[in-house]
Amino acid sequence: MTHRRPLWPSPDKYSWHLDRATLPAQSRGWHHRLCAPPFHGGCLYSSILWHELVLERIADFFMDNTKEQRILNYVLQNAVKGDPQSVVDTIDKYCYEKEWAMNVGDEKGSILDKIVLDTNPSMCLEMGAYCGYSAVRIAQLLKPGARLLSIEKNPANLAIAKQVVEFAGLQDKVQFVEGPSNEVIPQLKKKYEVDTFDFVFLDHIKDAYTPDTKLLETCGLLRKGSVLVADNVICPGAPEFLQYVRTSGRYDCTNYPSHVEYSKNKDALEKAVFRG
Numbered sequence: 001m002t003h004r005r006p007l008w009p010s011p012d013k014y015s016w017h018l019d020r021a022t023l024p025a026q027s028r029g030w031h032h033r034l035c036a037p038p039f040h041g042g043c044l045y046s047s048i049l050w051h052e053l054v055l056e057r058i059a060d061f062f063m064d065n066t067k068e069q070r071i072l073n074y075v076l077q078n079a080v081k082g083d084p085q086s087v088v089d090t091i092d093k094y095c096y097e098k099e100w101a102m103n104v105g106d107e108k109g110s111i112l113d114k115i116v117l118d119t120n121p122s123m124c125l126e127m128g129a130y131c132g133y134s135a136v137r138i139a140q141l142l143k144p145g146a147r148l149l150s151i152e153k154n155p156a157n158l159a160i161a162k163q164v165v166e167f168a169g170l171q172d173k174v175q176f177v178e179g180p181s182n183e184v185i186p187q188l189k190k191k192y193e194v195d196t197f198d199f200v201f202l203d204h205i206k207d208a209y210t211p212d213t214k215l216l217e218t219c220g221l222l223r224k225g226s227v228l229v230a231d232n233v234i235c236p237g238a239p240e241f242l243q244y245v246r247t248s249g250r251y252d253c254t255n256y257p258s259h260v261e262y263s264k265n266k267d268a269l270e271k272a273v274f275r276g
């Protein structure tokens with residue numbers, strides 16, 4: 001697929017973009033002090049922060065809405081209602097051509113799809129819904145009667161995700177729960193009638209991957225063979241999680257090298273199958 005030059009370049013292009021033209025001289029020095037080390041290292045986390053916290057806020061101010069609302073509007077105007085793949089493709093197109101966003105993206109998304117299909121889950125959990133992109137990807141692959149529970153702590157993101165999932169026609173398969181994962185997980189058995197999860201997608205704050213995995217274990221929400229998939233284990237990175245699942249003796253792990261969404265920079269998904 002070929003893509004036009006984006007309105008905002010993806011984070012891997014920022015050093016080029018900002019160095020040459022966009023920033024006034026006095027802010028160039030500030031930008032370099034803020035972002036220099038990771039820009040020249042393997043992971044572009046600071047560049048992503050710069051993108052999310054500075055450039056996006058400027059765009060929000062001038063466009064009088066948020067990037068997430070712009071993504072939703074683009075879906076409503078360009079995707080086919082009731083066609084999940086069209087919704088996924090439309091979001092990818094927006095993120096390649098207009099603004100980078102932290103969806104799992106098309107490349108890691110196809111790895112995720114394959115793991116979901118291989119697992120053939122009945123009950124799925126996602127932590128971190130954002131705009132509902134991965135929820136649509138996962139839910140469209142679920143067999144009849146299977147469901148995805150998606151936890152999102154940011155109410156604005158949750159509202160967008162709900163509309164994206166409804167537009168895709170998958171509202172009967174996806175249940176959203178608002179709140180931080182560490183508060184929601186202990187309520188899942190009683191309040192949401194969950195027995196155990198067959199499949200769990202971890203894509204929220206990276207520092208929470210390990211404590212939330214341990215919480216899923218202690219709350220009895222994993223069974224022998226439950227499949228956990230964690231995004232961004234290279235960028236921004238989840239070293240504590242990798243150490244835990246690879247060395248605790250409780251999981252069989254597989255790493256899937258890939259790239260940061262909508263970018264050429266290295267990232268990976270980690271699959272960890274619970275031994276019970």
Ligand SMILES: C[S@@+](CC[C@H](N)C(=O)[O-])C[C@H]1O[C@@H](n2cnc3c(N)ncnc32)[C@H](O)[C@@H]1O
Pocket residue numbers: 102103104105127128129130131132133134135151152153154157179180181182203204205208
């Ligand atoms: C990387 S985005 C998720 C992307 C989404 N899975 C996709 O691929 O389309 C991370 C999301 O996790 C949410 N989040 C961060 N920490 C969280 C937590 N502790 N509990 C629930 N949601 C959280 C953020 O608000 C954000 O919307």
